Amino acid sequence: MGLTNTPSDLLPGTLELLILKALRPGAKHGYGIVEHLRVASDDVLRIGESALYPALQRLLLNGWVKAEWGTSENNRRARYYTLTAAGRRQLTAEHAEFDRMVSAIQRVLAST
Amino acid sequence: MSALLRRLMYFLGRSRHDADLRDEIEAHRAHRQDALERDGLASEAAARASQRAMGNVTLAVEDVRDVWVSGAVDQLWQDIRIAVRGLRKNPVFALVAIGTLALGIGANTALFSIFNGLILRPLPVRDPGRLALLTDGSWSYPVWAEIKARENDLFDGALAWSPQRFDLSRGGESAIVDGAYVSGRFFEVLGVSAVRGRMLTPADDSTAAADGRVAVISHRFRREHFAGADDVVGRQVTVQRRAFTIIGVMPPGFFGVDVGRMTDVMLPFAAEPLIKGQESWLAAVDSSWLEVMVRLKPGQSLEQANAALRGVQPQIRAATVTGVVRARAARYLTSPLTLASATTGRSSLRTQFETPLFAMVVAVGLLLLVACTNIASLLVARALARRRELSVRMALGGSRGRLARLLFTESLIVAMAGAALGLVFAGWSGALLVRQLTTWESNVSLELVLDWRVLGFTAALACASVMVAGVAPVLGLRSVAAGEALKDAGRGLAGDRRFAVRGTLAVAQIAVSLMLVTAAGLFLRSFASLSQLPLGFVPEPLLVAELDLLSSDAPIEQRGPRAERLRAAAAAVPGVRSASLSRVSLLTGGGWGANRVAIDDGPMPIEDRSAQRLWRNATTPGWFETMGTPLVNGRDFNDGDRVGAPLVAIVNHAFVRRYRLGEQPIGRTVRIGLSSGERRYEIVGLVGDSVYTSPRDGMMATMYVPLAQLGPTAFGETVVLTINAARGQRAAVERDVAAALARTEPTVAFSFRTFDQFIDATVTQERLIAMLSSFFGGLALLLAGIGLYGIVAQAMRTRQGEIGLRMALGAQPAGIVRLVLRRVGVLIVVGLALGLAGSLWAAQFVGPLLFQVETRDPATFVGAAGVLVAVGVLAAWLPARRAARLDPAAVLRDG
Known part of the structure; x- marks a missing residue:
């Protein structure tokens, strides 16, 4: 996989799923989400801003996350995203759906 | 969400x-x-x-x-695209629905825009909310002078105006425009400024005006008479044969303060004596000819303004009481002056057309209801026909909500297209309606503006239509199940519940249509009975010319001889059978009356203003013959009846009845009471009855006197020349008489009229109502017919299989048609019963608008019901016959 993953490299909706997952432990700002995904994926997933922010807005639009301005650990102004109750439900649902898809794909790849 | x-x-x-x-x-x-x-x-x-x-x-x-x-x-766009595609797939449906709605909404908008222009719209001046009109009726110039002297103490200024019809010709045939005399501060108090030059100022409204005789003109007048020229200021305009300098142009959209009247030329009051000479009304305390409006001070309420005005009322009245007959003086002094809000200006049309306009608004509302019912019915049919498509969409995962939105979008598009077309139709038909109000004597000009009120009204109508028409198919969606239609594709046995829904709609349509058709019938009969009223003279060969004798500087005493010379010139024109003069023309609405009349030596009654006045006319010898009114007894006037000879009079049968003269009126004496004494006339002739101001008043008691016996100063500014010519030659005679009159006296002004025009003007309201209600009734009938046709045709299609089966089993085509007609007959009968009940109830409201027709006129009701039955049967018979003619084998094979 390349340096920055654009949504077209992932299955549709996967980036949103990853963001929801990244927010599961607690509120994060945009850079924090990118770092979390990078670290958790052993440097495989590097999300660019041009993919991250539209995805975050889609989550906002659907009411799955909410955003608040706050101050970051190194004393900078940053916008923090938090999961809403609907977002938690969505994460569970999408997670299950994703598992189903992946195992289906694996079955296909494993055959023959 | x-x-x-x-x-x-x-x-x-x-x-x-x-x-x-x-x-x-x-x-x-x-x-x-x-x-x-x-x-x-x-x-x-x-x-x-x-x-x-x-x-x-x-x-x-x-x-x-x-x-x-x-x-x-995207979603909205997708909805719209799908809806438009659906509509384009079925263009007949789309056209019928949009056209129906356009007519319904357009007719409503047209009437509303007239209502808005006439009644709702504020005057296009600065802060119209602070304007107030001095009510009831007109005032004399001295009263205005008293108010003007106090305008700034009592109010924030005051203005006066007098609507006039100005003749712009230099002589010969009149060129009449609507104009007015206005006070010097008229424009300043209204807050209207010129688009070219300047408006009138108090300096212009004084006898020593620096700029001389000045006039301001309307924007329209500049466009129509000066081709919109930029250098119009400083040019001359001839008004009543006097030259005036144009000093300014009023802004576009400003028509004056009389709503429904375009005031094209405004002169200061100071110009009135220049035109009228020694007959000027400026000093006359007993001539009421102008209107007064005031501008309230900021924060001043109408009550406060009234109180302020009444505080100075004794001075105003006292200063203007001279000349008022003593018996009336007490009442004159005490009757309170009252101001009323004039935000929307003043209009004489309002009282005349308020009731008919309201009746028509109700009618047109009912029409829209019929139109919506029709569209609802069409949409239901369409939704049923699309059950297959809808259930496929549902089977493919379209949610019910999304499908409902789709159907609703479709209704919305139909409604919006209908409303947009309706606005176009309204603009056109509204102007057409307003033109119908114009008669020979008043030029109605009402600017129909698409302001927020009209647009809001149309939008509300469109929304209401969507609600009424669009909900039914959406509700119908509830009965659509995914994939269901795939199973019974086209084989449904009809006669089911859905037919019943549309049947209910059809019943409602028939009922409302019957009400509209009945109303149209009543108004038509009313109009017919008005048009067929006897007149008492023969109007067809007559041509009337009103001669304006003010057009020359000749002294008043010369008017009699001048008029006689003009008459003789007209009588000598080839093709003219006779030409006679009279003081009053019949059926113009104007009259010359007498309040105090006694016979022989009977007591002279005191004045009773509530009693019907005795109408009078002054004529030259031969007038009755010209008019075609028979001389029953005695003699006509002759050349011996002139000033100095004994006063004589001719009366009609109605006069004899009213004053109980019995068998032999000739030779008896009529006495007319005047403020300066009384005058005695000997009756020398008896003529047939005729109408006077309007045919609807019936035959009026009338007394005729010789024109030549009117004193020289009693001769009015105008005299009426009536010409009897063969009908086919009227145009040629008119041209030749005009030439003869102009030769005889180049400065005399005149305008030709016919009695058709006079009679038309007396029935404007009735003609308009009859026209509109027939149009609405006809439209409702058409819509009901289309609606019924649609239902039956739809039912026939769904029952094709059943009908084919019946016919294959031996049913005759006539039997099939009977079967259908029986079902439709039930709908018609129920609709008629409901409509009849509604009409009987609603008839009471149209009563005041009817003339010599009972509100529950049986013939009209039966006729209207008959028309509906005929339309209904025809609408059902056409599709039924087609279904019955189908080849049963083919139907069953294709089933």
């Missing part, structure tokens, strides 16, 4: 949202720079590197915006 709400919130806070995003992305970059510095990069290099890693920020912001906006737009 909540996503929609969030979208809306986003849309409202767009700029803040964008700023937030930019801040956020900058914060993102700063965090990265921090991380790079932690990794050991120099601060500057870290800044550059973080910048590079950012990529295209603008694009990101754009993408974000797309997330919020494009989704909603």
